[in-house]
Amino acid sequence: MKKVTAFVATVFSLIVVFPIFYSISASFFTYTDFTSIPARLLPSRPTLENYYRAFKESNLEQFLANSLVTASLGTALRMVISILAAYTFSFFTFKGRDVLFVLIVATMLLPSDALLLANYSTIRSLRLTDTYVGIISTTLLAPTHIFMLRQYFKTVSSEYREAALIEGCSDVRFLTTLLIPISKAVVITLAIHSFSTIFNDYLWPLLVTNKESMRTVQVGLTMLGFSENLDYGPQFAAITLLITPILIAFIAMHKPIQTSVSTRFAGR
Amino acid sequence: MKRLIIYVVLVLLATQSLAALGQTETQRDAVTTITWWHSNSGLAGKAAETLVDDFNNTVGKEKNIQVQAVYQGKANDVLTKAKAIWQSSDTSDLPDLVQLDGSAVLDIRDNPNLIAMEDLAKADGYDLSQIMEAARLSITYKQKMIAMPFNSSTILLYYNKTAFDELGITAPPRTLDDLAEVATKLKKTDDKGKVIRYGFANVPTTYELMVWLGQQNGLSYITDFENGHTGNPTKVLFHENGTMVNFLTKWKALYATGSLENLTSDLNGAFASGRVVMIVASTSNLTTIHSMVGDRFEVGVAPFPMVDEKATGGVNVGGGAIYALNNGSHNESAAWEFVKFATSAKQQYAWHIATGYFPVHRDTYTMPEFQAHLEANPHYGVAIKQLLDSNPKLQGLWVPSAYQIYYAFQSGILKMLTENKSPEQTSKELETEINSYFAEFQRMQQE
Numbered sequence: 279m280k281k282v283t284a285f286v287a288t289v290f291s292l293i294v295v296f297p298i299f300y301s302i303s304a305s306f307f308t309y310t311d312f313t314s315i316p317a318r319l320l321p322s323r324p325t326l327e328n329y330y331r332a333f334k335e336s337n338l339e340q341f342l343a344n345s346l347v348t349a350s351l352g353t354a355l356r357m358v359i360s361i362l363a364a365y366t367f368s369f370f371t372f373k374g375r376d377v378l379f380v381l382i383v384a385t386m387l388l389p390s391d392a393l394l395l396a397n398y399s400t401i402r403s404l405r406l407t408d409t410y411v412g413i414i415s416t417t418l419l420a421p422t423h424i425f426m427l428r429q430y431f432k433t434v435s436s437e438y439r440e441a442a443l444i445e446g447c448s449d450v451r452f453l454t455t456l457l458i459p460i461s462k463a464v465v466i467t468l469a470i471h472s473f474s475t476i477f478n479d480y481l482w483p484l485l486v487t488n489k490e491s492m493r494t495v496q497v498g499l500t501m502l503g504f505s506e507n508l509d510y511g512p513q514f515a516a517i518t519l520l521i522t523p524i525l526i527a528f529i530a531m532h533k534p535i536q537t538s539v540s541t542r543f544a545g546r
Numbered sequence: 547m548k549r550l551i552i553y554v555v556l557v558l559l560a561t562q563s564l565a566a567l568g569q570t571e572t573q574r575d576a577v578t579t580i581t582w583w584h585s586n587s588g589l590a591g592k593a594a595e596t597l598v599d600d601f602n603n604t605v606g607k608e609k610n611i612q613v614q615a616v617y618q619g620k621a622n623d624v625l626t627k628a629k630a631i632w633q634s635s636d637t638s639d640l641p642d643l644v645q646l647d648g649s650a651v652l653d654i655r656d657n658p659n660l661i662a663m664e665d666l667a668k669a670d671g672y673d674l675s676q677i678m679e680a681a682r683l684s685i686t687y688k689q690k691m692i693a694m695p696f697n698s699s700t701i702l703l704y705y706n707k708t709a710f711d712e713l714g715i716t717a718p719p720r721t722l723d724d725l726a727e728v729a730t731k732l733k734k735t736d737d738k739g740k741v742i743r744y745g746f747a748n749v750p751t752t753y754e755l756m757v758w759l760g761q762q763n764g765l766s767y768i769t770d771f772e773n774g775h776t777g778n779p780t781k782v783l784f785h786e787n788g789t790m791v792n793f794l795t796k797w798k799a800l801y802a803t804g805s806l807e808n809l810t811s812d813l814n815g816a817f818a819s820g821r822v823v824m825i826v827a828s829t830s831n832l833t834t835i836h837s838m839v840g841d842r843f844e845v846g847v848a849p850f851p852m853v854d855e856k857a858t859g860g861v862n863v864g865g866g867a868i869y870a871l872n873n874g875s876h877n878e879s880a881a882w883e884f885v886k887f888a889t890s891a892k893q894q895y896a897w898h899i900a901t902g903y904f905p906v907h908r909d910t911y912t913m914p915e916f917q918a919h920l921e922a923n924p925h926y927g928v929a930i931k932q933l934l935d936s937n938p939k940l941q942g943l944w945v946p947s948a949y950q951i952y953y954a955f956q957s958g959i960l961k962m963l964t965e966n967k968s969p970e971q972t973s974k975e976l977e978t979e980i981n982s983y984f985a986e987f988q989r990m991q992q993e
Contacts, residue, residue, distance in 0.1 A: 313837055395630050402636070403636070407639070481619075481626070485626070488616055490616070497619060501588075502588060509588060
């Protein structure tokens with residue numbers, strides 16, 4: 279049984295790792311490596327040319343900076359909103375709480391594509407196109423995050439909070455010094471997930487920006503290639519640069535992520 | 547600390563929105579700014595940049611017009627974005643000019659914000675016959691040229707000349723009968739009888755059938771309303787006029803030789819690896835195919851094979867065009883100046899060299915530089931001669947449910963081959979299926 283599990287796990291991880299490995303390898307390809315038959319797995323002679331060209335042929339550094347700003351800012355605000363909302367939903371009792379919670383969770387059912395045009399109209403009438411706020415605003419409310427955090431917070435007995443409050447501890451202090459540290463695994467997992475989704479978003483940032491200086495890196499990436507040309511090198515170089523920070527974050531944080539995935543969010 | 551973070555965030559947000567406000571104000575100078583949305587990336591992106599710079603430094607400077615080219619993602623994304631704006635009540639954010647693909651025609655042609663390019667040309671006294679007729683008609687709807695053809699291409703036959711030479715085949719096939727004969731000779735099998743080299747690979751879709759059906763008897767329409775160029779099509783004509791049966795009969799005969807591979811994707815790769823000797827593909831693939839093949843073998847190109855000797859219609863023009871939009875700024879005459887510049891003989895020459903799209907201005911073809919270029923690159927010459935010899939009235943298909951129709955053709959033809967159905971039955975079934983899509987569309991329009 280153990281052998282079977284190991285085998286299945288190896289197969290799956292190879293499927294996941296292969297595209298990452300290939301894009302890193304392809305970022306060092308020469309032009310002719312892309313057209314060689316049979317296809318190559320490794321570069322014939324590694325070159326940094328693609329990286330040089332990716333920066334030279336587009337404002338990649340600007341695009342990267344925009345993506346980092348929107349993804350960090352978006353993640354930070356999103357986490358703050360989600361944590362506060364989840365805290366309220368799990369520790370406070372007030373009229374209409376459950377209805378409100380169901381309403382928020384119900385938005386998970388709305389496909390984001392269906393909201394695209396309506397959101398665009400809103401952002402435009404608020405004159406927020408070509409701004410960071412415009413890019414991140416629609417991602418700030420994350421019902422999945424609220425849901426998962428609430429389920430996790432519910433596993434913490436409300437007696438802790440009551441005891442803390444009796445000792446004169448405020449809600450903010452309870453939240454920051456006790457609740458968040460014990461929910462670290464979930465918080466970190468959600469934050470990384472958040473960061474990578476905002477960082478990887480393509481259509482929305484494209485829709486709400488017009489100025490090249492406000493473009494995010496996913497949009498910038500498509501500028502580097504031409505569908506009728508096989509000059510994929512600079513694109514792979516840019517892809518490698520994009521996946522590196524997220525890859526590092528995932529590797530560095532794999533322990534908490536593992537914990538949070540193996541913890542059941544079923545609540546009590 | 548927390549407060550500090552909040553302040554930093556607020557300041558960041560505020561400066562960004564202020565910057566956006568400032569931008570709109572600086573645009574109200576004496577200079578007219580024209581925005582052009584496009585999807586040209588990579589090589590084509592650089593060519594578009596050069597084009598805009600050239601304009602801004604010459605004609606634009608003279609006439610106080612500055613063009614701002616904005617890359618808006620892939621062709622489909624440009625349409626999504628334009629759609630998002632014209633579906634909202636305020637259309638002031640629309641660009642003055644937008645470059646869209648052939649597939650966008652249905653979405654834009656009846657749009658109230660569209661300014662027909664023909665009207666702009668007429669207002670300027672510009673003689674539109676300078677633009678190649680086939681290209682002009684490719685974007686003509688209800689007798690009006692609604693946009694300016696810009697990145698145009700046609701379909702070609704690519705063949706492995708080395709393989710031809712080895713077998714002493716001197717001329718590329720002219721008709722589908724020739725193709726079947728040549729393909730049979732080129733087919734190679736191993737000891738066990740497994741095919742290791744096919745003569746030809748294709749499963750026809752709308753892209754190929756527009757030509758294979760359209761070219762028959764000089765000119766045949768696939769649907770009523772002239773393939774949708776004079777109104778929304780209500781029924782297909784290929785069954786009653788017999789063009790589909792005629793084509794399918796030839797196609798079935800080709801398949802019967804065992805030298806046709808039913809390949810639906812990566813035909814370029816199959817060709818470049820030598821597994822398939824002949825393919826048909828867009829002229830815009832010329833550079834790609836050449837670089838994929840490298841020095842493995844010599845590539846030959848020839849006119850797209852005719853269905854039979856009577857199919858003299860040639861090929862149609864595909865590709866994208868530039869549309870002018872009304873965004874309330876009344877800049878359309880300035881926008882026209884740029885369109886005129888971009889499609890001038892000289893600029894179309896530069897655009898062709900950089901991208902491989904063929905020039906839409908007739909005078910480009912008589913330029914000495916262009917003649918010299920064709921001599922140095924005879925493959926382009928084949929593509930261009932084929933187009934000049936074609937019936938300009940042979941035009942692409944503008945139909946609703948284009949996606950379903952594309953797959954209806956593909957799966958219908960595959961079924962005929964694998965389930966050994968008769969061409970008559972297949973043609974009839976395709977007629978019924980596609981007509982039902984049209985009927986559905988009509989119903990939706992009425993509601």
